[in-house]
Amino acid sequence: MIRAVLIDDEPKNNRILKLMLEEFCPQLTIEGQADNAEEGVTLIQETEPDLVFLDIEMPFGSGFDLLDRLKPVNFEIIFITAFNNYSLKAIKYSALDYLLKPVSIDELIAAVNKAAEKIKARQVNTRIENLLYNLKKPAAAVQKLALPSKEGYVFVSLSDIIRCESKNGYAVFHIKGMEKITSSKNIKEYESLLQDDMFLRIHNSHIININYVAKYHRGRGGLIEMEDGTTLEVATRRKEELMARFGLTKPQ
Template structure:
């Protein structure tokens, strides 16, 4: 059984979420509710929840203000928000879950399943630090990303990643210093969340960091050399867009 606390300043939302949890997540027991960061802090201390559903925008301090005051934490978090803003990409970088209001039952069930898995790995404080770091660093090159693997998560500076390579159902992440990480996340998933000003999917099996391209050799699609000496074919359909990134038309 997962003991959960809900933090939301709107009583209607508290009732709706509690009802959805009762219908779709019978292994989640709501042990408390709070309507502000101030009332949440003593409840967290006394109830010691396994999971907190945390509304991002609240009067008199948002979710991040609350976390700044109580970190490190020993519970998982699912964030809830009504705002689909650029900030939400930071959640994906840190491998933390968020739900958009109105909350759907299917998305809630999926988020709880993932939270249950994360409880085993206890990476939450590193994930929160990555989230807060990224929110305060709007320049994508300065941000960090969490790389899920079979043991948990590895946190890597975005600017240090040279390329993502799809191989056998996994993604190999090559970074500076001749480091390589194996991630259980598919390369297509990375394509969806990576900043497009920094990364480009040059081939079905490769996403590259444009800052690490060393040479381009002409051809039907062409071939590039990366700073780690990798030689990568440019897909014909992506050639024009790739060259445009460097102002070549």
Template sequence: MITSVIIDDEEDGREAIASALTKYCPEVTISGMYATPEEGIAGIRQLKPSLVFLDIQMPEMSGFDVLQQLSPVTFEVIFVSAYDRYAIKAIKFSALDYLLKPIDVDDLVHAVKKVKERLHTEKNIYQYQSVVNNIQLKSGKIEKLAIPSLTGIDFVDTADIIFCRADGSYTTLFLKNKQSCLASKNLKDFEHILAESGFCRIHHSYLINLRHVQKYIKGEGGQVLLTEGHYADVSRRKKEAFLALLDTL
């Protein structure tokens, strides 16, 4: 059996999850339901559940604040949200599960199935640390990115990323001061989470930080000169949109 708790400030939200679990996920037992983050934190510390259903938007303290209070996270989490596109970006980037309200039964069953599979493998606490850091947003822009790597997790200021280059199913990030790191995410994942933080996909292999553009070199597609002497090709298909963005800087 999987022991669980539900943290949601809305009674209807708690009851909807509890009812669906009872009917469609009998392998999950509900040890406690909490209306406030503070009660939920105390309940988790006391009951030590295997799984927490955690509402993202709650008064005074978000679901991510709850995780920070409980770090390191030793339980599985399924996030619940009425819809927060920035939060969901960070959750998906960290390869974690979320449910949108109103709860869809098929989504719930699928999320619980994935939790069951993960419970039989080594826990990756880095995923939860990653999502907490990736959600620290100001004006919708991510300022610090928690990047899953082959050895753990790297924390990088987005302002320090000069550009990202696709390397198969991985991505190499080129950083200030001649540093770099290899991330176990593909370039599309980085494009998705950084699109509103001043980054532009100029080629199927390159995602650049517009703050580091020093010169555009004309050509069929052209090239950009970036800080620290880096060059990146611009594809013909991406050229028009890229030049339009440059005009807004």
């Protein structure tokens, strides 16, 4: 499924668009809505969507201001606006489409289909980059993850990754015996690469190596204390899987 958010200063427009997407674009799940650029930034940082439907003219900053605050942009964009004088700037931001209100159902379906293809291609390319590296290693060798740096790539052993956190749209890796490494890719792109039994996503903002878990503190979702002293929140929906990883029943 493609995770999407809607950002428009008129709640009525968001409601209508949501209904259209639910009926005609079943490959999407709507993760949230916002009605201004400030709330939109927070929504995107919290949900890390694949696709953003973005109004341009909004109070407290335009859609372009929102994108400037989130650089580098790790999601696809479909601009939706009542004005037709933004096309050149929209192209500059590599928007998949530029839809005028009222939105045509046919144009909306076509735009979503194009977005889906681009999202799929990006995810596949990320997986292939890592696959090609790991295929060069003997089966018994420790697998590594290639993390982009200013000079090229840093190859990190999976067993040395303590945790990965989402911060302002970036993925920040905390690694045993090394300084933390910040990647311009978002945490969702790495979730598909960190599928080994040792890793678990416990929250929208955190993937952990369960080998470095020191304590679990009970609560609605609970808190995880890592060996490096960091305490991390566990999302309620992730609690049961976390308990299962350690062969425990979910605490009451």
